[in-house]
Amino acid sequence: xxxxxxxxxxxxxxxxxxxxxxxxxxxxYVIERFTETNATxxxxxxxxxxxxxxxxxxxxxxxxxxxxxxxxxxxKTALNNFSLVATIILxxxxxxxxxxxxxxxxxxxxxxxxxxx
Numbered sequence: 001x002x003x004x005x006x007x008x009x010x011x012x013x014x015x016x017x018x019x020x021x022x023x024x025x026x027x028x029y030v031i032e033r034f035t036e037t038n039a040t041x042x043x044x045x046x047x048x049x050x051x052x053x054x055x056x057x058x059x060x061x062x063x064x065x066x067x068x069x070x071x072x073x074x075x076k077t078a079l080n081n082f083s084l085v086a087t088i089i090l091x092x093x094x095x096x097x098x099x100x101x102x103x104x105x106x107x108x109x110x111x112x113x114x115x116x117x
Contacts, residue, residue: 004107009072011100012086016066023062030055061089084108 034051068086087104090097
């Protein structure tokens with residue numbers, strides 16, 4: 001494992017752990033705020049479809065990034081698939097996710113160029 005793979009492994013793991021931990025503690029608060037807003041505006045105590053989609057994306061991105069770090073750590077072949085999906089998701093999350101995503105894409109493009117030579 002070269003230094004870039006080592007850094008990316010720990011960046012994915014660290015970001016995934018922080019995101020999962022943050023969601024574990026913050027998700028009940030967010031759901032409660034969404035429900036209060038819906039009760040005030042629409043007189044219903046449930047989440048709307050866009051709110052459910054936002055929460056599902058938030059939860060799934062944390063687990064995908066964490067799994068990318070684990071697969072990178074144990075050097076599985078599914079690493080590139082998970083890492084690419086995680087990177088695309090991280091590019092949307094500004095600013096920390098974007099820097100990690102750009103770093104992975106830079107490393108992957110340089111690594112592909114070296115393998116083709």
